[in-house]
Amino acid sequence: MLRIFYNSLLVLALLPALYAQSDSSLLTNVTQAFSQAQVVPDVLPSFAPTALANITFPVSTTNQAVNVTAGALLTEPQTANEPAFSLISSSTDQVANQTFVLALVDPDAPTPQNTSLSQFLHFLGGDFRVNASTDDPTRLVNQSAALMDYFPPTPPEGSPPHRYVLVVYSQPNDFADTARSFVNASTPRNHFNLTTFATSVKLSNPMAGNFFFVGPKNSTASTTTAASATPGASTATAPAATDTTDASDGAPTTTNGGHTNTCAVVGMAGGLAIITLVMVRELCNF
Ligand SMILES: *[C@@H]1O[C@H](CO)[C@@H](O)[C@H](O)[C@H]1NC(C)=O
Ligand SMILES: *[C@@H]1O[C@H](CO)[C@@H](O)[C@H](O)[C@H]1NC(C)=O
Ligand SMILES: *[C@@H]1O[C@H](CO)[C@@H](O)[C@H](O)[C@H]1NC(C)=O
Ligand SMILES: *[C@@H]1O[C@H](CO)[C@@H](O)[C@H](O)[C@H]1NC(C)=O
Ligand SMILES: *[C@@H]1O[C@H](CO)[C@@H](O)[C@H](O)[C@H]1NC(C)=O
Ligand SMILES: *[C@@H]1O[C@H](CO)[C@@H](O)[C@H](O)[C@H]1NC(C)=O
Ligand SMILES: *[C@@H]1O[C@H](CO)[C@@H](O)[C@H](O)[C@H]1NC(C)=O
Ligand SMILES: *[C@@H]1O[C@H](CO)[C@@H](O)[C@H](O)[C@H]1NC(C)=O
Ligand SMILES: *[C@@H]1O[C@H](CO)[C@@H](O)[C@H](O)[C@H]1NC(C)=O
Ligand SMILES: *[C@@H]1O[C@H](CO)[C@@H](O)[C@H](O)[C@H]1NC(C)=O
Numbered sequence: 454m455l456r457i458f459y460n461s462l463l464v465l466a467l468l469p470a471l472y473a474q475s476d477s478s479l480l481t482n483v484t485q486a487f488s489q490a491q492v493v494p495d496v497l498p499s500f501a502p503t504a505l506a507n508i509t510f511p512v513s514t515t516n517q518a519v520n521v522t523a524g525a526l527l528t529e530p531q532t533a534n535e536p537a538f539s540l541i542s543s544s545t546d547q548v549a550n551q552t553f554v555l556a557l558v559d560p561d562a563p564t565p566q567n568t569s570l571s572q573f574l575h576f577l578g579g580d581f582r583v584n585a586s587t588d589d590p591t592r593l594v595n596q597s598a599a600l601m602d603y604f605p606p607t608p609p610e611g612s613p614p615h616r617y618v619l620v621v622y623s624q625p626n627d628f629a630d631t632a633r634s635f636v637n638a639s640t641p642r643n644h645f646n647l648t649t650f651a652t653s654v655k656l657s658n659p660m661a662g663n664f665f666f667v668g669p670k671n672s673t674a675s676t677t678t679a680a681s682a683t684p685g686a687s688t689a690t691a692p693a694a695t696d697t698t699d700a701s702d703g704a705p706t707t708t709n710g711g712h713t714n715t716c717a718v719v720g721m722a723g724g725l726a727i728i729t730l731v732m733v734r735e736l737c738n739f
Contacts, residue, residue, distance in 0.1 A: 476543050479505055483663065486523035492664055495560045496572070496618045496647060499658070504542035506621045506661035507591070510534065526614060526666045535576075535603040539591040540583055540621060540661060547660070552624040553581040553593060554632075554656060558647050559606065561615035574645040575617060577601040577636055579628050593621075597629070600636045606667035614666035620647065621661040628654055 480502055487493050487500045508521040516531050538555060542548045557576035561568060578599035583591060608615045625631075631654045650656075 476505060476541065483523045487662065487664070490524055490616060490664065492560075492616060492618050492662075495616075496558060497620065497659060497662075498648065500662060502659065502661045503544075504540055504547060504621070504661040506619055506663045507539045507541060508536045508619060508663050508665070509539070510536045521663055521665045523663055524666065526668065529606060529667060529670050532617075532665075532667055533605045538581070538593040538619070538621075539589065540593050541591050545585075548583050549585060551582070552579065552596075552628075553660075554579045554622040554624045554628060555581055555593070555619065556622075556647055556650075557603075557617060557619050558645060559615050559617055561608070561612075562643060563609050564612040565615065566613075570643040572643075572645045572647060574601050574636070574640075574642045575606070576603045577632075579624055579632060581621075581624075600632055601640070601642065604642065608667060608669045610669050612669050614668040616664055616666060618664040619662055620659045622651065622656040622659055625655050628656075631655070 483502060483505065484500060487497070493500045510516070510519040510521070510527070510531055511534050512518045513530070513534055519525075519527060519531050521527070521536075540548055540553065555576065555578050556574070559573040559575060560571045562570040562573040576599065578595050578597075578601075580596040581593040582596060583593055606615065606617055635650055635653050
């Protein structure tokens with residue numbers, strides 16, 4: 454009787470350690486992936502996460518749900534809808550009763566070789582919390598509207614895959630007031646600088662992060678091809694340095710130039726040149 458009791462105690466004592474070990478191995482992997490894909494230094498000067506940030510793209514008519522592992526290569530259809538975010542920490546104090554700021558940026562716009570429009574801000578929101586008394590105690594739920602709503606990846610034709618980088622920060626008390634003077638309805642998505650923003654609104658070092666790649670839609674591939682190609686891709690991992698090599702996996706760069714020109718022509722043809730250009734940029738470039 455006593456022996457069983459002590460054995461149970463031993464198992465109970467070991468459990469947190471086992472979880473902590475797998476978490477720390479995952480943290481190491483994410484940290485390494487950030488360096489290998491040059492997310493450090495391209496997006497962040499340094500990255501030493503203390504929690505895991507998971508991204509799950511929802512089930513849609515053509516796709517099953519996708520859980521992102523750092524550096525996974527995904528498709529446009531898989532990433533078309535706003536994902537769910539979760540925060541996994543081995544320390545309750547680190548997440549309980551805390552609020553978080555989430556940013557998702559593309560440092561490769563319009564292409565990894567020509568980043569003149571980067572960063573492109575795909576999502577920015579504050580007041581995210583986890584709730585221990587729900588079914589999924591790691592799920593991050595927003596308590597206020599996003600500063601910049603989710604915009605799905607649309608890298609231009611001919612571009613190698615872009616990196617899409619999620620960064621999670623602990624939220625300062627005055628964030629809601631200060632952030633709006635830097636990102637609001639009139640702020641363009643391109644030419645965003647996460648480091649500058651973070652400094653301006655006094656965000657401290659990121660506590661978690663994750664990233665994935667998305668390549669352009671294949672102009673020759675039909676939508677049915679894209680859809681049937683997706684299930685296997687949920688576990689696919691991109692070669693870490695894809696984005697830094699030259700356009701080896703891309704179509705000729707002239708295709709990209711033609712695409713951009715088409716967008717510009719459409720924009721100029723519109724009566725409301727400025728508004729149209731902004732909208733067309735959003736639709737065409739990334
Ligand atoms: C971390 O990455 C290594 C090498 O890619 C892999 O073998 C290992 O399973 C990963 N660890 C976890 C916890 O996913
Ligand atoms: C994604 O993760 C969730 C929670 O960890 C799990 O329930 C689900 O089965 C996973 N989905 C896929 C497609 O791996
Ligand atoms: C978070 O993502 C990692 C890597 O894909 C996965 O191994 C882990 O099970 C996920 N955790 C949760 C709680 O979904
Ligand atoms: C979170 O806040 C609630 C209500 O204020 C409190 O009861 C609880 O102890 C807090 N939890 C932690 C881990 O601080
Ligand atoms: C870089 O991209 C911008 C925006 O699409 C474009 O105007 C510019 O010509 C490109 N520069 C080069 C060197 O291709
Ligand atoms: C957490 O979820 C429970 C159950 O849905 C809800 O009653 C409670 O108000 C939530 N707490 C917070 C801080 O959002
Ligand atoms: C959370 O974000 C969603 C999607 O942007 C939005 O519709 C919802 O209103 C937000 N929740 C709150 C409480 O503001
Ligand atoms: C909105 O953001 C822009 C920067 O994109 C800033 O110049 C402007 O002052 C902000 N507007 C307000 C009302 O804070
Ligand atoms: C963002 O701004 C910082 C200085 O505030 C600069 O060092 C960095 O190169 C900029 N990042 C990008 C991607 O332009
Ligand atoms: C694009 O189409 C070519 C030719 O059909 C094919 O080899 C390639 O795998 C496709 N790429 C993607 C991302 O669908």
